[in-house]
Amino acid sequence: MSSTAVSSTADVLVIGGGGSGMSAAISAATSGATVIVLEKCPNVGGSTAMSVGSFTAANTAYQYRAGVNDSIELFVEDMKVANGEFEQRENKELRRILAENAGPTVEWLGSIGVQFLGPTPEPPYEKPRMHNVLPNSGAYAEALLRECRKRGVVIHTSMRVEELLRNAEGEIIGARANGREYFGRRGVILATGDYSASTEMKAKYVGEAAAKIPAVNPNNTGDGFKLGTEAGGVMIQMDRLYEGLRFAPSIRVDPIKMLPSHPLISKAMRLVVERLPRKILAYVIRGALTSWVGPNNTMYRAGAILVGHGGKRIANEDSDKAMARATAADGKNTAYMIFDERVATKFSAWPNPVSTFPGVAYAYVDDYKRYRPDVYHRAGTIEELAASTGLDPAMLTASVEEWNAKVAAGKDGDFDRQHLGQGVTEGPFYALGPMNAYITLADGGLAVDTELRVTTAEGEAIPGLWAAGSTGQGGLQLLNHGLHIGWAMVSGRIAGRNVAQAPSRPDLRVTAGLAVG
Incomplete structure (x- = not known):
């Protein structure tokens, strides 16, 4: 999947090719910037492509068609209820950003070919807000990758970033991956997922017992967390993991997972499932549900x-x-x-x-x-x-x-x-x-401001460095289904737009490297 392009310098450098990284890349590209994405795995998609695929949002066209009268204020109030005891440590500014931008982001995903079933109820929310992607979560990755190609985004896969690069002014100007240097004239975005597969970080922040539990996504090794802290950022609220039991993978073919993610097929499926009686739809989905x-x-x-x-x-x-x-x-x-x-x-x-x-x-x-x-x-x-x-x-x-x-x-x-x-x-x-x-997931993340710039312990923005998705969770709680994917896409789009609008740095000469460890 690696691009044949040889350029190693662009306006924006994105580290990570999951939902947040590709959303950031597309947002930057449609804001007039050139973009390079470095993905350490052979394929893009990340945890987004491995998820159930739910996206929780208010004020969407799906809600309107279903006769659901929702609001941003109701969405925020319901997130407060879902947070329970964790409400006291919520990042309220970022929550407001998520609530206000989740609906428009569902519509944006629709514009690039993603279709949803919904909205469906999700207790304890008062209003139905859960939008379930069709036919499966691979539709996110396919649509985002297709849009990246359309917008001229250069994607390099199998590229694990070893360190961030600084210039003489102390600005983050790029990264070194596989022994080669890549530069972002306007900035660098960390979008590498969470730390659920890092035995070291799980042991340090949650405990040795949790460290023994494997991650659903074995590639979420916390690379962006380490890169960000080496650059002067801080990790916050690293004490919560989503630990649970799942059935062993089925040896039978899951027809829903096997369905292709072409926009026309997804649209046809949405039209069909919206007209299916609930009992028949539930019967169709049970096979996947038991897996x-x-x-x-x-x-x-x-x-x-x-x-x-x-x-x-x-x-x-x-x-x-x-x-x-x-x-x-x-x-x-x-x-x-x-x-x-x-x-x-x-x-x-x-x-x-x-x-x-x-x-x-x-x-x-x-x-x-x-x-x-x-x-x-x-x-x-x-x-x-x-x-x-x-x-x-x-x-x-x-x-x-x-x-x-x-x-x-x-x-x-x-x-x-x-x-x-x-x-x-x-x-x-x-x-x-x-x-x-x-x-399934690890909460916590790098501290960020409302522009998604990575910040120091004193709250100062690190020049040239942004974070999105789980890497830039910034104290958000996200304690109900569909919020992590929502934040991945919302934060990616905001970070990409902000980096694209940042001033171009004339000095791309490397004076220091910040290793991932």
Whole structure:
């Protein structure tokens, strides 16, 4: 995918070719600037192309067509509610920027060929604001790449940036990648994603237990964070990871993931799905839902337990974080949910889904039997269930018996679980798994101002350096679905426009390099 262009100097240099980086590149190019993008992976797309693809926004044409009367103020108020205890540390200025620009950014994405299904509800939001990309998140990457090419953006892939470059005035003027120097006359934008795959950073900011959990995107190694701090920036609010369990990847072809992302196909799909009855649409999506999403915690509250690869119960099932960390520490990063007929019956119909795609589709126990027979197990006895899953029969039997005794006593002496449910007592018995622990996202980021310039601990802008997406999250909380992709695109567009309008530096002579480490 690397461009054949040989130029190493442009008005704007973007480091990272995910959703935020390509949005920044397009924004800069349409503002009259020449642009070079350096992407360390063989292909562009980043975490944006690996996501579910939800984009939460207010005041969109999709809302208007659906008769939803929304406002920026309502959007901000709902984000306050979603933040809960974290509202006290919210970057309110950046939140306002996100709220005001998310809707126009959905419309901009539509102008370059991205289509959405929506808006759909997303509690605790009052208004339906979640726009789900069609046919899958690869549509973002395809549309952004197509627009980059249209606008003359030069993209170099397989280019890991080793250090930022400074001139004699202390301005950031470029970067060194694969031994070669690249320059941005007006500025450099860091858009390298989060740090979810950096064992070192996870251990330092969250803890050793979290550091053992692999990332959904193994390329998110925090390069931009390290480059930015070497340049004088500061990382803030680095203490929160999205830790949880997911089913092992399906060996069956996911038809939704396989659909091409051509604009005409996406538009045709939107027209079709908007006219499908809800029940039929939900049925179509369930196959993908059972591949993408782990079971809801409400199943544990009803009595299910989590066991490790040997069959022993390993964690307090009240906590996603505790289950993920225990699974990752259990040797094989493998766990199973165990439950009985009473729980299976409860989670076989509304309002108790096993997994959820809010407002669109819900998957129940029988859906896993139909779509994911590789993770669905049912047996008349616990010993037979152990044989089906490969778990140790004696250990699994002991775990279930010990759990039932705790439920009867009303106390979990091992992990202090508070919601015990009714135990695992009524056959037939079920297991869902294997499941693996993953970190989906890492919050935190470089401190930035409202122009997306990277700032020092004293709040001063570092000359020549901007950041976007997770790299430039700047204290935003983003505690509901669809906000991270929204911020990636919104911040990228703003950063690209601002760098394109910055004065051109005449001095591109390198006097210092700032290594990523």
